[in-house]
Amino acid sequence: MATQGVPTTADPASEQLIENFAGTFSAVSKSAMFACGGSIPVTTSASDASDGRQENKHKEDNPDIETKESNVQADHVRSSPPICIRLEGCGKALLFPTGEQSSLFQQLISATEPASFGYQGRDVIDETYRKATKLDTSQFLTDFDPHGLGIVEIINQLLLPSVELHRGVRAELYKLNVYSGPSGHFKAHVDTPRSNGQVGSLVVALPMHFQGGGDLLVRHEGETVRFDWSQGDQDEPTIKWAAFYSDCEHEVEEVKSGHRVTLTYNLYLAQRPGLLTGSSTAMDATQLPLYLSLADLLGCPDFMTAGGKLGVVCSHAYPHTNDKMHSLLPDMLKGVDMALYEAAKAHKLQYDLITCLDSDEEDYSEVYRETLGGKDLYFRGTQQWLDTDEGGDDGDSIDFRSYFPNLQTPHYGTVTWIYPGGPGANSEQSLAYMHIRSQCSAHMAADKFDHNYSTVIRPQTRSCIRIWHCCWRFHPSPNVVHHLWLSRPHIPTARISI
Ligand SMILES: O=C(O)CCC(=O)C(=O)O
Ligand SMILES: [Fe+2]
Structure with missing residues (x-):
């Protein structure tokens, strides 16, 4: 197993700031957006219209520019x-x-x-x-x-x-x-x-x-x-x-x-x-409460001076298993998830959306990455177990990682997690289980698992994998699965990933 602890937990000054941000995030997610x-x-004139065409022509001639920009501020202005x-x-x-x-x-x-x-x-x-x-x-x-x-x-x-x-x-x-x-x-x-x-x-x-x-x-x-x-x-x-x-x-x-x-x-x-x-360009993200809260966080010189990562768990369910749906992200984001995305974009942060598996162990110091069929799957925690007893309550546990021989070194280090509503409050995990099921059925030997084993992944059982439904990290490629990753390239000491 490849592991590597990355000591990038938030420093005490940042912790307070993150708490404030988490408070806003939770408040927004509870009251939703009103x-x-x-x-x-x-x-109003022909020249405006031709400006738009010029811009498109420029992008056609410079596809790389389009691609690079598209992660941060891509949308055309309608x-x-x-x-x-x-x-x-x-x-x-x-x-x-x-x-x-x-x-x-x-x-x-x-x-x-x-x-x-x-x-x-x-x-x-x-x-x-x-x-x-x-x-x-x-x-x-x-x-x-x-x-x-x-x-x-x-x-x-x-x-x-x-x-x-x-x-x-x-x-x-x-x-x-x-x-x-x-x-x-x-x-x-x-x-x-x-x-x-x-x-x-x-x-x-x-x-x-x-x-x-x-x-x-x-x-x-x-x-x-x-x-x-x-x-x-x-x-x-x-x-x-x-x-x-x-x-x-x-x-x-x-x-x-x-x-x-x-x-x-x-x-x-x-x-x-x-x-x-x-x-989404028609929306003014700077009027979102999350934008201001994020601005406070980013504007504070004490914030994560040694670097660090902030992970925000999605509040809504998205169909992880469907590539067509993936390609529609972020347009299909809902509620506070979209608000966070827009706020991040308005701050010109980099972002990415990934699907993340979260173990129920206390040690969250490791993040594992596995590439499956062109998709990145992120693991958090040290223990990934699947209960293989498909019908019953308790069955044998299998080290999930044994099915992923190419497990790579930790990719993102320690993440400070924000769970709107608190850990365990996410009621929409079943979709994520389906994701796991489909990933595994595509990539594991059929005789090891059959297609029912979403029933055997139990989120509340300590020894089972718990899946948090998207830690965020956006990526322009439709083939790479989701996780919002925010960073501030212009302030290299304070890196945030959500
Ligand atoms: O014009 C507005 O901004 C609001 C008008 C309004 O409150 C109403 O028509 O009921
Ligand atoms: Fe009114």
């Missing part, structure tokens, strides 16, 4: 064409971005009516509480498509962490609203659900100059996320969006000048038509 948002640039609004009874299309002096925009403003809000079962208009105007969907048409721009998919991944893969949200246009300066606002409130299936709201701010105020604040269990969407006339025109659960209190701060024009959508739970589009 709000998310992002921005999408609007392409942009939107100008957004068209057509008013009922008006043949002309109003295109956003637009100037507030344009006659079509003025026509829009005059067509809107004071916006009400629900209070004790009635629709009320009270400008001290809400000063805004609205158009109902019967009064206008728009070509804005939150599904096509990838917004809905991001919401699926971030706001629906506990829902199975095939569930998602459907966004249904509800209103156009205008909050105009100097005093347009909406005080803190919780939206009235339009039906049982409604899970949240999506607000999209069209590219339009307005300044000062107009921030959307969303609150949940004492946490607040602020979305600042003001745009000056020098800024690139950008669509801003935010989505949040129905039970979140939210408010719109006073707009000082200009017009804040929004499309609001109700988000309903729906069947998810397929897998993901991978448009």
Whole structure:
């Protein structure tokens, strides 16, 4: 057996920092995400479009550059064409971005009516509480498509962490609203659900100059996320969006000048038509609490001065056995796992996702690596035993490693592990067992194991292998299995792997 202890446990100063980070991670994973948002640039001229083509050409000519960059900051930036609004009874299309002096925009403003809000079962208009105007969907048409721009998919991944893969949200246009300066606002409130299936709201701010105020604040269990969407006339025109659960209190701060024009959508739970589009660039990771917590960790000069590794156990299940699914990572990540991935990416950390086997022994000082059929499998701990009694409770134990003669030296050294919810809280290990089963059935002699032996790997039994469902390490190749690995190449003394 090849082993090699690597003394890279966190130093005491780092331990406190890691604890803070773990606290945020656990809090986020417990409460899941309650709000998310992002921005999408609007392409307004032919030159913008050709810039995009130039960039693609550059990448075609330099495939290596593409590959190297793709691990850290690869996604192309998705942009939107100008957004068209057509008013009922008006043949002309109003295109956003637009100037507030344009006659079509003025026509829009005059067509809107004071916006009400629900209070004790009635629709009320009270400008001290809400000063805004609205158009109902019967009064206008728009070509804005939150599904096509990838917004809905991001919401699926971030706001629906506990829902199975095939569930998602459907966004249904509800209103156009205008909050105009100097005093347009909406005080803190919780939206009235339009039906049982409604899970949240999506607000999209069209590219339009307005300044000062107009921030959307969303609150949940004492946490607040602020979305600042003001745009000056020098800024690139950008669509801003935010989505949040129905039970979140939210408010719109006073707009000082200009017009804040929004499309609001109700988000309903729906069947998810397929897998993901991978448009995470539309999301603003810097608004994630994990981003800030990670920033604290990375910004501290005391953090892991002697180097070290941080492993974060995934909160959700992913199909390890299916190569097609592997290639869809990270797009198919859910909830806090995706948030962590996005936060790491926004910090320009390197990352990798691996599947990891975790023994139940106390000694975690060794990490073993085994390459199986082009996939890397990582072992932690010193004892890897399989109980081979397929049907019964207790059977013979076999040293798992004897089936992997090419076991290599430890690859990652000691890892400081963060278990959201605590060790053992991962309820989705069964998928990982299937992974083991499939790995083993492909690579072990058929007479040694039959295909049922997922039943004999018992996570809670001390002498059995326990599988933690992804320690993270991302790799651009679809053939290499998962584990998120974060490091800071520019600060060589402090290396983090998650
Ligand atoms: O415009 C916003 O940011 C939020 C609007 C809102 O709260 C609502 O329409 O219920
Ligand atoms: Fe609202």
